[in-house]
Amino acid sequence: DDKTLKLWDLETATEISTLTGHNHWVRGVAIAPDGQKAVSASDDKTLKLWDLETATEISTLTGHNHWVRGVAITPDGQKAVSASADHTLKLWDLHTAKEISTFTGESYIYCCAVSPDGLTIAAGESSGRVHFLRLEGGSENE
Template sequence: MLPDNTIKLWNLKSNKLLQTLTGHSGWVTGVAISPDGQILASTSYDQTIKLWNINTGKLVNTLAGHHSYVWSVAFSPDGQNLASASADYTIKLWHISTGQQLYTLGNHSDWVNSVAFSPDGKTLVSGSRDMTIKLWRCAI
């Protein structure tokens, strides 16, 4: 079965499909929900991150800047920023409300597969195909 490049939102109690989000031109590789439950971020082979309003299903913003597949994203605990992990060996930090790219972290020697923030938002952790896990002090 080939992927259809969509994201499907389900009601877990009724098992009913609520919405199908379409907009990526490549396989969807990861999703994350903002701490307030209002925004869904999705990553894709199309090298973008898309931000969606969960209530309406409307596309809010497309974040572009990676030069290869984007594997995963994580919201900061305050919901103001987003970290993205890419096959271009970098992590990018984004400001949610403006869509502005704040920083690029590039100390891995292979694909960065995952990112996560510590509960206090002061540390970002990244995991890479280079078989390392790195801790980054956040200055945002």
């Protein structure tokens, strides 16, 4: 809730760096499969892409109009998915920091995950509904 992310050395349990840039609570973080980048989700309605090697912000992803509560990165590290209280799930291109597509649910979307094969997104709503969306083809199953 201090608006920061902390990078830790797990072997020594010491802090390596503090990432600052959000202006509200940080609610989620996902680390790219190569361990070089991370994406954070915040109540400031943004996501931020971070370079973990240099502990610097690469870009800010904007497009939600309410809290961003969850984030996941695809297994290839090329895209991110964000879940928001604005009832939307957004797919982002991490190279361009641009929104690719938006799915609108019936209530707050609090969490999201990407399947290990990178083809399916799962999203949970506050209503209790869970959506499964195909990244290729755009079909949805509930």
